[in-house]
Amino acid sequence: MIVASPKPITELRELIAGHEKVLFAGCGTCVTVCLAGGEREVGIAGYAVRMARKLEGEALELTQVTIERQCENEFIKDLAEPAADVDAIVSFGCGVGVQAIAERFPDMPVYAGLDTQFMGLLEEQAIWTEKCLGCGDCVLAEYGGICPVTRCAKRLLNGPCGGSTEEACEVDPDRPCAWQLIYTRLKNIGQLDRLEEVAPPKDWSTSWHAGARKVVRKEHRV
């Protein structure tokens, strides 16, 4: 899922400065699960912003609506009515949601209420870690299901660097060494021989480096 974190109250307050009627739009998918932009979080942010505005002595008419998914036009339709009478929208979706809403409401200022972080996994209550970079050319099969592109700080494809220990990455002592994990995992599944193959330089043309990508599946086009 996409993991995001809430913006500080001060930043939210600055975002909507000068707007009297504001719509806080939550998203019921990833950011609800990661406790950042669902109905409850939008409600709490709403309280905070209303308090801040009240302290400034400025009026604020806040509407709060959480839709099923902000990254699909089909669901964004549900925002049309509440958005009809506001000066600005703050999207509590991920960066995709913010942009989708901005496209849908071309004459309306749309601001991001969250800081979108990464594609990740809930490790335990309220702890998420990044697992996938979306490089467009998945190599997980060769590395026992542990991604060196995402989880190795140096993105090494042919074994660990000199700073690796059995426990941790040299870049961040709190992060396990991806290559130690890969070695242990391949050993456990009897595929250590995979490490004997030398991986050629990765083709990064499928990744983000040439700009935003597009996927077209012609068999599903109508």
Place this chain on the structure above:
Amino acid sequence: MSDDRMTATPAAAAGAAAPTWEPQIIAFCCNYCAYAAADLAGSQRRQYPVNVRIIHAPCTGKIEMEHILDAFLKGIDGVLVAGCLEGGCHFLEGNLRARKRTDRIREMLEEIGVGADRLKMVNLSAAMAPTFVESVQGIVDTVRALGPSPLRDSRPPESEGKE
């Protein structure tokens, strides 16, 4: 228990509007400890300030962040959350959750400019009536020193939202 019953109204807490300012405090009290301690304090004829109005909660774990934020937005001067001793929650960890929520709201109140000290959480058992009285006296003294909430309606205009 409905959420409506957990919602504080400063007007209800204050009774009739007082000519001179007196702190208005809401105390969210857990049924199994703080509420019983308050009851015991009454039975023992212990005096404590009349500024506090108690909201009877089934557990401090039932108190959501929104309940406390709503009280502050409506202009309450201070909030006391009173739960069981750590390890003694009837629902195992409701009071530990309440502690995390109150800590987070204290941060928010500080960031907003209302002040973290207007919100306090205490842990006590049903037998600790003197502790309850001290806690109430403590938050009343703290809030009295801080003065009225800057969110009181007499200052800036109301900015109620709609759901």
